[in-house]
């Protein structure tokens with residue numbers, strides 16, 4: 245019997261299927277839970293969400309992955325392993341997305357000629373309409389033309405640039421890996437602390453403005469980044485305050501193009517409320533986008549956090565160490581506000597959503613994620629300072645005044661100020 249290569253462990257190689265795709269067709273498949281699937285390009289050319297596949301490599305997708313292999317010119321591919329669903333479809337909006345990319349690229353060319361800032365594209369729509377996928381496509385097509393477009397990710401629910409509960413920016417310098425996505429070694433990340441913007445709207449909007457300022461500053465000293473523009477991925481909250489957040493984002497980044505996926509109502513509202521020079525475009529969602537129930541979203545979030553500590557396919561191990569209470573200071577952003585009835589007559593209630601409140605470590609901190617701020621002193625605005633990374637608290641020992649953490653980096657901690665997240669992570673890898 246032939247021996248199984250280590251990277252193919254867990255793939256049921258007795259189940260294989262070949263697919264011949266005609267031009268403009270797409271093979272969609274989902275990997276069964278607790279299974280792995282291998283994809284091989286046998287002939288022709290194909291791409292996964294805008295990244296070209298090569299014949300010399302097998303692509304191994306993990307449990308739960310939902311993938312589309314699209315071909316512009318025709319190809320044959322082979323899938324090995326247990327797939328939950330797999331089918332070939334002719335019905336894809338890829339040509340529309342490619343045209344959008346071409347139009348945005350024209351704006352980049354004009355920006356380069358006139359040395360002005362390149363297009364800032366905001367991608368909006370309800371949950372599960374393929375916003376993240378469209379952002380990835382547009383970024384991949386841009387980088388394949390040599391652009392250095394920046395991904396701004398404010399989808400705190402799924403964490404595109406770092407873990408859920410954070411927002412960030414990443415200048416994309418090479419196409420996403422078809423399996424592992426974009427290279428996340430050098431993103432700029434800010435602590436938010438919740439999995440939905442309504443966890444703290446004021447803080448969310450403050451961070452969006454901050455990201456816009458930081459991106460503008462980067463555009464001032466890097467012309468390639470300036471001309472290449474940015475793609476902003478948002479979360480699927482499009483009603484009420486969520487809608488106000490979209491307007492705030494468009495305004496902060498001075499978005500030139502807003503791509504509305506699959507919602508005529510949102511499209512019309514934005515047309516009405518955004519200035520005339522903003523190009524609001526309605527685009528269809530791909531019928532291939534998979535709707536994720538609440539549990540699937542939760543699992544996705546957990547996987548993202550696990551990946552942060554253990555790397556993709558658990559190829560790394562986090563460091564475990566103790567931190568003395570006296571070594572660090574931990575803060576929570578947002579204090580409960582006083583009811584109006586407690587305020588002196590005529591006094592406006594203070595907005596306490598961005599107040600820093602020091603936290604005394606206690607057992608209730610166990611499993612919470614802490615963001616390590618890059619701030620060196622409290623004179624720096626902790627809320628608007630980027631973070632070095634995250635640790636998860638695995639145990640708190642008040643008697644000995646220490647707590648234990650898992651961290652992707654070894655001791656010593658580069659800074660001393662932590663911000664605590666609402667988000668918890670229970671490490672079942674131990």
Ligand SMILES: Nc1ncnc2c1ncn2[C@@H]1O[C@H](COP(=O)(O)OP(=O)(O)OP(=O)(O)O)[C@@H](O)[C@H]1O
Nearest residue numbers: 310311312371372373374375376377480532533534
């Ligand atoms: N054409 C396609 N074929 C198969 N799967 C797809 C396709 N497009 C997207 N998907 C999958 O559908 C899922 C949802 O897509 P995506 O994350 O882009 O949606 P979203 O609108 O950004 O979601 P959210 O509501 O979290 O913001 C992802 O797992 C993605 O891999």
